[in-house]
Amino acid sequence: MRKSRIWLVLALLVAALAVVAAGCGGDDDDTTEPAAEDTTAMDDDGTMEPVECTASIGIMGPFTGDVAAIGQEQLNWAKFAVDQYNTEHGTSFTLVEGDTQLDPAQAATVAPQFVSNSDIVAVIGPAGSQEIEAVGSIYGDASMAFVSPSATATNLTEDFDTFFRVVPTDADQGPTDAAYMAEELGAMNVLIIDDQSSYSTGLADSTTAALEDAGATVTRESVSQDQTDFSGLVSTVADDTDVVFLPWQVAANAQLFGNQLAEQGKDAVIFGSDGLFSPDDFSIAGSYVSSFAPDITGIDDAAIQELVTAFEAEYGDFGTFGPPTFAATTVVMEAATAICEGGEEPTREAMVEGIAATNLSESILGQPISFTDIGDIQDATFFIFQVQDDGSYQLVQ
Amino acid sequence: MDFFVQQLVNGVTLGSVYALIALGYSMVYGILKLLNFAHGEVYMIGAFIGYFVLTALGGASSPMLPVAPLLILMFLAAMLGAGLLGVVIERFAYRPLRNAPRIAPLISAIGVSFFLQASALLLFSAQFRTYSTPELIPFSTGIEAGPLRISLVRILVITSAVFLMIALTLLVNRTRLGKAMRAVSYDREAAAMMGIDVDRVIVATFFIGSVLAGAAGVMVGLVFERVFHFMGFVAGLKGFTAAVIGGIGNIPGAMLGGLVIGLAEAFTASYISSRFQNLIVFGILITVMLVRPTGLLGSPVLKKV
Numbered sequence: 001m002r003k004s005r006i007w008l009v010l011a012l013l014v015a016a017l018a019v020v021a022a023g024c025g026g027d028d029d030d031t032t033e034p035a036a037e038d039t040t041a042m043d044d045d046g047t048m049e050p051v052e053c054t055a056s057i058g059i060m061g062p063f064t065g066d067v068a069a070i071g072q073e074q075l076n077w078a079k080f081a082v083d084q085y086n087t088e089h090g091t092s093f094t095l096v097e098g099d100t101q102l103d104p105a106q107a108a109t110v111a112p113q114f115v116s117n118s119d120i121v122a123v124i125g126p127a128g129s130q131e132i133e134a135v136g137s138i139y140g141d142a143s144m145a146f147v148s149p150s151a152t153a154t155n156l157t158e159d160f161d162t163f164f165r166v167v168p169t170d171a172d173q174g175p176t177d178a179a180y181m182a183e184e185l186g187a188m189n190v191l192i193i194d195d196q197s198s199y200s201t202g203l204a205d206s207t208t209a210a211l212e213d214a215g216a217t218v219t220r221e222s223v224s225q226d227q228t229d230f231s232g233l234v235s236t237v238a239d240d241t242d243v244v245f246l247p248w249q250v251a252a253n254a255q256l257f258g259n260q261l262a263e264q265g266k267d268a269v270i271f272g273s274d275g276l277f278s279p280d281d282f283s284i285a286g287s288y289v290s291s292f293a294p295d296i297t298g299i300d301d302a303a304i305q306e307l308v309t310a311f312e313a314e315y316g317d318f319g320t321f322g323p324p325t326f327a328a329t330t331v332v333m334e335a336a337t338a339i340c341e342g343g344e345e346p347t348r349e350a351m352v353e354g355i356a357a358t359n360l361s362e363s364i365l366g367q368p369i370s371f372t373d374i375g376d377i378q379d380a381t382f383f384i385f386q387v388q389d390d391g392s393y394q395l396v397q
Numbered sequence: 398m399d400f401f402v403q404q405l406v407n408g409v410t411l412g413s414v415y416a417l418i419a420l421g422y423s424m425v426y427g428i429l430k431l432l433n434f435a436h437g438e439v440y441m442i443g444a445f446i447g448y449f450v451l452t453a454l455g456g457a458s459s460p461m462l463p464v465a466p467l468l469i470l471m472f473l474a475a476m477l478g479a480g481l482l483g484v485v486i487e488r489f490a491y492r493p494l495r496n497a498p499r500i501a502p503l504i505s506a507i508g509v510s511f512f513l514q515a516s517a518l519l520l521f522s523a524q525f526r527t528y529s530t531p532e533l534i535p536f537s538t539g540i541e542a543g544p545l546r547i548s549l550v551r552i553l554v555i556t557s558a559v560f561l562m563i564a565l566t567l568l569v570n571r572t573r574l575g576k577a578m579r580a581v582s583y584d585r586e587a588a589a590m591m592g593i594d595v596d597r598v599i600v601a602t603f604f605i606g607s608v609l610a611g612a613a614g615v616m617v618g619l620v621f622e623r624v625f626h627f628m629g630f631v632a633g634l635k636g637f638t639a640a641v642i643g644g645i646g647n648i649p650g651a652m653l654g655g656l657v658i659g660l661a662e663a664f665t666a667s668y669i670s671s672r673f674q675n676l677i678v679f680g681i682l683i684t685v686m687l688v689r690p691t692g693l694l695g696s697p698v699l700k701k702v
Contacts, residue, residue, distance in 0.1 A: 064518060066525070066625070196672070222672035226631050228621050231407040232666025232674075235400065252525040252623050259622065263536045264403075264546050281525055 050090030053340035057082070057332055058096045058114040060125035060135075060146075065101030066225070066250045069280050071127065074149060076315045077322035078124055081329035084307070091340075093333055100126055102249065104134035111135035115142040122146065122332045122351045124325065128249065129153030129199040136160035145352040147331055149324035152274065152292060153202045157375040162352050164371055166327045167292035168380035170199070173273060174206025176382040177245065177290050180397060181271055182214035185288075187242035191268065193221040193233070193257075195248045203247040203273055225250050234260045241268040251278035258284035274382075277320050283391035291383050293320040295395055299366040307364060319393075327363050331355060399545040404667045405660070410551045410620060412659020413558030417613035418636030419643065419651035420565065421483075421606030427582040427646035428602045430499065434506040435486055436610055437633015438513035443479035443611030444624045445517065447471040448526050457529035464533060468619075472557070475611040483607025484600055492596075510633075517626035526624040534619075554616045561612055562652055565605065569648060574601055582646065638678065642685050644695025653693055657681065 059078050062071035075097065082093050096117065098110035107126050114120050115138060123139065123146040126132055132151050139146050140162050147164040148156075154171040157163055181187040190211055194200040208218045219241075221233060225248075234257065237244065244261070246254050254276050261268065262284075270287040277291045297308055307326075311318065335354030336346040344350065360369040370378050385393040418440055425433045450471045455461040462470070490509045494502040530550055539548040569575035580588040581598045589595050617632070618624050635658060643654025658678055665677045685693060 064522075066627070068522065068524060193671075221670065224672075224675065227671070227674070228617070228623075228628070228631065229407070229411055229662070230666075230671075231410075232404060232663045233671045235403050235407070236667050252527075252625075255527070256621060256623060259531060259536075262531070263548050 051337050051340055052090070052092075053337050053346070054092040055121045055336050055346050056094050056096050056117065056119035057329065057336075058098060058117070058120045058123040058125075059329075060098045060100050060107060060110055060114075060123060060131070061127050062102040063097065063099040065099075065103070066252070067102050067127075067278075069278055070150075070319075070321045071099075071102075073318050073322040074125070074127060074325040077311070077318070077325040078329045080307075080311050080315065081326045082333070084310075085330065085333045089333075089337060091333065091337060093336065096120055098125075100128075100131055102128045102131065104128075104130045107131035108134045108138065111138040115139070115144060120144070121336060121346045121348055122355065124149065124328050124332065127151065127321075128197070129156060129202070130197050132156050132160065132163060133198060136163060139163070143348045143352060145332070145335075145348065145355045147328040147355065149328040150274070150292070150321055151199070153199050154206070155202070157372075160375075164331070164355055164375040164377075166324050166331065166365070166369060166377050166380075168382060169376060170203040170206050172380075173290060173292070173382050174203055175210040176384070177271060177273065178207050178210030178214060178216075180288070180290075180384050181243050181245070182211060182216055184397070185243060185269065185271075187211075187216055187269075189217050189219075189238070189241050190243045190245055191219045191221060191237060191241050192245045192247070193223055195225050195246075195250070195253070196222055197225065197249055199249060199275070200247045200273075204245075207245060207247065223253075225253065227253070230257045230260050231264070233257075234264050234266065237261065237264075237266050237268055239266070241266070243271050244268045245271045245273075246276060247273040249275040251276045251281035255282045255284065258282075258287065274320075277385070277393070279319060279391060279393055283387055285387055285389045285391070287387045288396070289385050289387065289393065291320045291385060292380065293324050293365060294383050295320065295385070295393070296323045296364060296366065298395065301362075301366065303362075304364055304366065323364050327365050327369060330363065331358050331360070331369060334358065334360065399543055400667070403545055403547075404663045406547050406551060406555075407667075408660035408663030409656065410554055410659070411662055412656035413555050414613045414616055414620075414632070414655075415635050415639045415658050416652045416655025417558055417561065417609045417616070418632060419639035419655045420562070420648060421610045422637050422640040423643070423646055423648055423651035424578075424602050424606045426640070427648075428578065428585075428599055429491070429495075429502075430646075431491060431502050432506065432637070433486075433491075433603075433606075434503070434633065434637075435490070435509035435513060436606070437629035437631075437636065438510050438517070439479050439482055439486070439607045439629075440610040440614045440617075440632055440636075441517060441624075441626065441629030442482055442513065443475040443607075443614030444618045444628065445521060445526070445614075446478040446611065447475040447615035447618050448528060448624045450474045451528060451533075457532040460533065467533075468553070472612055472615050475615045476608040477611075479611025479614065480604045480608040483603040483610075487600060487603040492599075510629075514626055514629070521626060524625075527622045528618040528624065530619050530622055550619050554620055557612065557616065561609060565609070565648065568605070574598070578602055635678070638682050642682055642692060644692025647692065647694045647696070650692050650694035657693075 061074045100107040127150045129151045145162045152170045154169045192204050194204040211218050248254050258270050272289040274291050276282045276289045339346045339350050363369045384397040386396045388394055421436045460467050490505045491502050534550050577593045577598045639654035639658045640651045643650030661678050662674050665674045
């Protein structure tokens with residue numbers, strides 16, 4: 001009796017597995033056929049042919065930590081880019097995530113993991129300039145191309161051969177911000193406070209030089225990113241200070257600083273760099289924030305607005321850190337696809353060359369993308385936003 | 398003069414918070430000779446509890462209760478929650494190691510600290526939360542005398558901290574529980590032989606220390622507004638430093654140490670530069686350790702000859 005029960009159970013199991021397999025096989029058939037039809041339709045339109053191309057793309061970012069809002073936005077836009085591209089082109093790119101918490105030490109742990117993963121042919125990120133300094137030589141030695149959607153410290157592309165970026169540098173941000181402060185805001189006395197990161201001190205230096213050239217008086221101060229109280233520093237802000245420039249990476253710190261400025265009755269206007277561009281964390285009305293990317297919802301381009309709608313439907317609101325990540329991911333995928341179309345497998349060395357040769361006539365940023373010989377994006381500019389009373393950011397320049 | 402008074406207020410505000418955290422370290426060290434590195438995370442949980450109570454009751458922009466009862470409720474919830482967390486930590490992470498070599502509970506404490514940080518990250522995500530205090534208590538309320546501005550929030554924080562420290566001092570010096578705590582801190586075995594329930598005293602110590610940390614969490618949320626999973630690390634470090642400067646295991650010492658650090662930070666930031674704050678604070682720690690290793694109010698360790 002026992003043996004027959006065992007056989008009965010086994011038979012039922014096999015039957016169940018057969019049903020599941022048939023169901024899954026049926027689903028696969030169902031999903032592949034429409035996809036094939038879609039790409040065939042694209043063939044008929046003469047726009048895109050399906051390309052067999054498989055590769056992994058690493059993405060490094062602050063997915064947790066002080067600036068997780070930025071990291072999550074970057075990650076979501078990268079995922080969105082990969083999904084869109086794979087659907088459109090029939091490619092099979094996958095993302096491999098590496099959380100750095102904007103910490104160079106963590107970035108230096110993630111980078112070797114990516115290097116030792118032979119499937120990864122290129123990397124998006126890291127986000128912070130100080131992280132790139134930590135991983136630049138690791139990726140350089142491995143001939144791994146890495147494209148940052150947000151690191152703006154000027155020297156990075158000069159120092160690292162396999163580094164690219166789709167955003168302008170602080171060599172532009174400093175003078176752009178200084179010009180706005182001096183000309184539009186009429187600032188004659190500016191207090192610049194850096195947060196001791198290499199991004200911040202570099203940008204503070206370039207802004208100081210530009211402001212002094214414009215005839216303004218600049219006072220420098222410094223805080224650490226771990227600082228929890230700025231009241232002592234705020235109380236030293238002179239009454240004749242017109243603008244306090246905060247080239248900080250942690251927007252929530254700037255919000256606290258702004259609150260304490262108001263608490264102590266100081267009238268100085270806050271002007272933040274791109275690190276402060278975070279409507280969730282920084283919303284001091286009347287402040288200014290510069291950004292390396294435009295507000296793409298305002299670009300008059302149907303294809304871009306279609307992407308915006310699709311992204312918002314899936315992931316919700318976004319700021320300005322996401323679209324450059326979409327652009328960076330697209331650059332990498334386009335380079336890999338070009339290699340595959342040539343009948344080759346994308347290797348890391350080929351990807352470096354391919355990315356360097358990028359020449360996209362249009363992009364989600366509303367401008368073409370190509371790189372200088374050291375890896376900087378050509379013809380990019382900074383944008384300036386003002387924080388409104390309701391906490392939203394409005395483009396002013 | 399106004400500028401000096403402003404810095405004094407800034408320093409006392411900060412010092413009050415550090416003192417409350419330092420008290421937890423000192424009390425536990427006094428009883429168990431254990432550095433409870435998870436204490437900073439208890440403070441962080443207290444801050445989160447205060448935030449969630451505030452949010453549940455309408456948030457700072459449209460609270461369902463008047464400000465005073467709302468604040469009291471936030472404090473009570475945070476203090477009770479933090480206190481219970483402290484008791485749970487003692488029961489599961491330290492009591493089993495009561496008779497193990499001293500390094501074991503220390504490692505356990507570090508492990509609990511990381512566990513709580515990671516748990517907070519998973520449960521609450523990495524997003525900064527803000528108390529949005531100016532919407533609850535506008536900056537304009539408070540004392541204003543020329544350039545001198547002391548907001549009501551800071552006054553509340555300082556008076557609450559002083560009240561809690563007085564209450565603790567009275568508890569330790571005037572109650573039976575306090576007497577038992579002092580006895581256990583002098584000699585645990587002798588106290589047990591005198592009929593004192595040592596386990597109960599230890600649990601009470603952890604509860605009271607954690608209650609103070611929870612209160613500190615809400616105070617920090619009100620004054621500095623930001624609440625995030627990693628906030629306990631730096632605060633815990635500063636609290637520990639304050640406890641050591643004042644004399645680890647010494648309750649008045651913890652209060653003094655907190656005040657010293659708070660004032661050092663405030664005056665350094667305003668009279669020298671913000672960039673030297675940590676340098677000065679830890680420089681004070683090293684100096685005190687070199688000149689008076691047991692801390693400012695610590696008793697010299699007797700050596701049996």
